[in-house]
Amino acid sequence: MPHAKRALVTGGAGLIGSHVTDHLIREGWTVRVLDNLEPQTHRLGKPAWVNEKAEFVQGDLTDRATIRQAMQGIDVIFHQGAYGGYMPEIAKYVYVNSFGTAQMLEVIREDNLPIKKIVVASSQAVYSEGAAICPQDGLVFPSVRPVEQLRRGDWTVHCPLCGADTVPAPTPEEAPVGGETVYGLTKVDQEKLVLLWGKQIGISTVALRYSCTYGPRQSIFNPYTGVIAIFCTRILNGLPPVLFEDGEQTRDFSFVEDIARANFLVADSDALDGLPVNVGSGRGVPVREVAEQISAALGKSIAPEVNGEFRPGEMRHLTSGTARVRDGVGYVPQTDLATGIGRYLDWIRSQGDVKDYFSAAADILRNKGIVHKAAKP
Ligand SMILES: [Zn+2]
Numbered sequence: 001m002p003h004a005k006r007a008l009v010t011g012g013a014g015l016i017g018s019h020v021t022d023h024l025i026r027e028g029w030t031v032r033v034l035d036n037l038e039p040q041t042h043r044l045g046k047p048a049w050v051n052e053k054a055e056f057v058q059g060d061l062t063d064r065a066t067i068r069q070a071m072q073g074i075d076v077i078f079h080q081g082a083y084g085g086y087m088p089e090i091a092k093y094v095y096v097n098s099f100g101t102a103q104m105l106e107v108i109r110e111d112n113l114p115i116k117k118i119v120v121a122s123s124q125a126v127y128s129e130g131a132a133i134c135p136q137d138g139l140v141f142p143s144v145r146p147v148e149q150l151r152r153g154d155w156t157v158h159c160p161l162c163g164a165d166t167v168p169a170p171t172p173e174e175a176p177v178g179g180e181t182v183y184g185l186t187k188v189d190q191e192k193l194v195l196l197w198g199k200q201i202g203i204s205t206v207a208l209r210y211s212c213t214y215g216p217r218q219s220i221f222n223p224y225t226g227v228i229a230i231f232c233t234r235i236l237n238g239l240p241p242v243l244f245e246d247g248e249q250t251r252d253f254s255f256v257e258d259i260a261r262a263n264f265l266v267a268d269s270d271a272l273d274g275l276p277v278n279v280g281s282g283r284g285v286p287v288r289e290v291a292e293q294i295s296a297a298l299g300k301s302i303a304p305e306v307n308g309e310f311r312p313g314e315m316r317h318l319t320s321g322t323a324r325v326r327d328g329v330g331y332v333p334q335t336d337l338a339t340g341i342g343r344y345l346d347w348i349r350s351q352g353d354v355k356d357y358f359s360a361a362a363d364i365l366r367n368k369g370i371v372h373k374a375a376k377p
Contacts, residue, residue: 005028005029005030005075006029006030006031006032006073006074006075006076007024007029007030007031007032007074007075007076007077007078007267008031008032008033008034008070008071008074008076008077008078009021009024009031009032009033009034009054009078009080010034010035010061010070010077010078010079010080010081011034011035011061011079011080011081011082011121012031012032012033012034012035012050012054012056012078012080012081013033013035013037013042013046013047013050013056014035014041014080014081014217015213015215015217015218015219015256016080016121016210016213016256016259016260016263017033017035017078017080017081018033018047018049018050018051018217019215019217019256019257019259019260020078020080020260020263020264021033021050021051021054022051022260023257023260023261023263023264024078024264025051025053025054027264031051031053031054031055032054032055032056032057032070032074033050033051033054033055033056033057034057034059034061034066034067034070034081035050035056035057035058035059035081036058036059036060036061036081037058038083040219041219042219043219046058047217049217057069057070061081061096061100061104062095062096062099062100062103064103064107067100067103067104067107068107068111071104071107071108071111071113071115072113074113074115075114075115075116075117076115076116076117076118076119076267077104077115077117077118077119078119078121078263078267079101079104079118079119079120079121079190079194080121081096081100082096082097082121082186082187082190083096083097084097084183088182090182093182093183093186094182094186094189097183097186097187097189097190098186098189098190098193101120101189101190101193101194102189102193105193105194105197105201108201108203109197109201115203116203116204117203117204117205117206117267117273118194118198118203118204118205118206119205119206119207119208119263119266119267120190120191120194120205120206120207120208121190121208121210122187122188122190122191122207122208122209122210122276123183123184123187123209123210124171124209124210124211124212124252124278124280124318124320125179125181125183125184125187126177126178126179126184126187126188126191126209126276127171127175127176127177127179127184127315127318128142128143128144128176128178128179128180128315129141129142129143129144129145129157129180129315129316129317129318130157130168130169130171130250130284130315130316130317130318130319131168131169131170131171131172131175131321132157132159132166132167132168132169132317133166133167133168133169134159134161134162134164134166135164136159136161136162136164137159137161137162137164139169140159140160140161140166141160141175141176142157142158142159142160142166143160144180144313144315145157145158145316147312147372150245150310150312150372150374151372151374152374153308153374155245155246155248155249155310155316156316157316157317168250168284168316168317168319169319170282170319170320170321170322171278171318171319171320171321172278172321172323172324173209173275173276173277173278173321173324177276180313180314180315181313190207191207191209191276194207195207195274195275195276198274199274204270204273204274205273205274206266206267206272206273206274206275206277207275207276207277208259208262208263208266208277208279209276209277209278209279209320210254210259210279210280211251211252211253211254211278211279211280211281211318211320212226212227212228212251212252212253212254213226213253213254213255213256213259214226214228214229214253214254214255214256214340214341214344215255215256215257215340215343215344215347216256216343216344216346216347217256217347218256218344220232220233220348220351227251227287227290228253228290228294228341228344229344231290231291231294232294232341232344232345232348233348235291235294235295235298235300235302236298236348238300238302239302240302240303240304240305241291241294241295241302241304241305242304242305242306242307242309243287243288243291243304243305243306244287244309244310244311244314245308245309245310245316245374246306246308247286247287247288247291247304247306248286248287248288249286249287249314249315249316249317250284250285250286250287250316250317250318250319251284251285251287251290251318252280252281252282252283252284252285252318252319252320253280253281253285253290253337253340254279254280254281254333255333255334255335255339255340255343257334257335258279258333258334258335259279261331261334262279262325262329262331265329265330265331266325266328266329268329269328269329271328271329272324272325272328272329275324277324277325277328278320278321278322278324278325279320279322279325279331280319280320280322280333281320281322281333281337282319282320282321282322283319284317284318284319285337288304290337290341291304292304293337293338293341294341294345297338297341297342297345298345307373308373308374309372309373309374310372310373310374311372312372
């Protein structure tokens with residue numbers, strides 16, 4: 001697609017959308033941003049980081065007239081706008097994510113819009129649990145750990161075939177999807193809707209399954225935003241980071257500028273068209289180690305708090321298998337975790353006073369039954 005230069009970025013004021021916008025503008029593209037400035041993320045209104053070279057449209061992607069207008073004269077859509085978090089607003093997830101995407105596709109077909117490509121933001125939340133190696137059975141795809149097991153304080157991922165303890169392995173795109181959260185389910189909806197509808201109406205598509213994304217502009221107001229943002233605000237306030245389970249669960253982290261570059265690479269090539277594609281570092285990091293790295297970067301020795309709480313449905317381990325994106329478009333992450341954390345902390349410090357929104361949120365989550373406590377941590 002050498003001549004596609006006009007992009008619509010939905011959710012373009014947000015963490016990933018705004019970095020995608022910046023990257024495209026650096027590449028010479030013309031960009032229109034559509035964002036509703038959801039107050040949970042954008043507490044202070046339109047952020048100053050929205051690229052002033054982009055056309056900014058404030059509006060809701062679930063509004064048919066708004067999305068119809070926003071897609072006029074566009075070659076490529078980067079569909080980053082979504083609603084998410086741990087709060088049980090399940091109707092809103094489905095409405096914004098699933099319905100919003102379906103309606104967007106319907107309008108493209110209805111108006112015969114000359115859209116050439118859609119890159120849709122999916123998530124590793126489409127997986128139930130990371131792939132694992134069983135000593136007997138080799139590579140297996142375990143499902144979510146039963147709540148009864150977690151109540152006993154047994155955090156291990158057992159082999160689905162023989163029950164043995166497993167060790168984590170990179171999860172390839174071929175792993176079963178379904179998700180164990182409503183958010184994950186809506187991400188499955190989004191990617192399947194885009195990939196299959198694209199085939200039906202002849203538009204190129206790619207669904208990017210992001211790993212845990214962090215970096216400058218990640219909301220420090222939204223307590224459901226991600227483990228790195230939460231740990232940073234806790235430690236900056238002199239409070240210990242709270243680790244669920246035993247803190248040894250692993251996650252794959254991506255610096256937001258790398259994720260933005262992956263969006264550009266798959267849009268600029270047809271190598272991965274029609275496919276779901278993991279974008280991650282390919283490395284699983286225990287969340288305890290993340291907490292320690294942030295403490296060290298801040299020069300504070302605050303021991304994490306491990307209280308045996310857990311969130312039913314949460315994965316134990318998830319490392320992205322990254323062969324497809326590497327072999328397809330040559331994507332290799334450029335910012336390692338230590339460098340990325342440093343850059344995020346620099347940005348947080350530039351934002352002035354940082355309050356701890358996590359503590360209040362944690363109480364709400366307990367009261368709503370999202371967080372449980374093990375009998376024997
Ligand atoms: Zn086994």
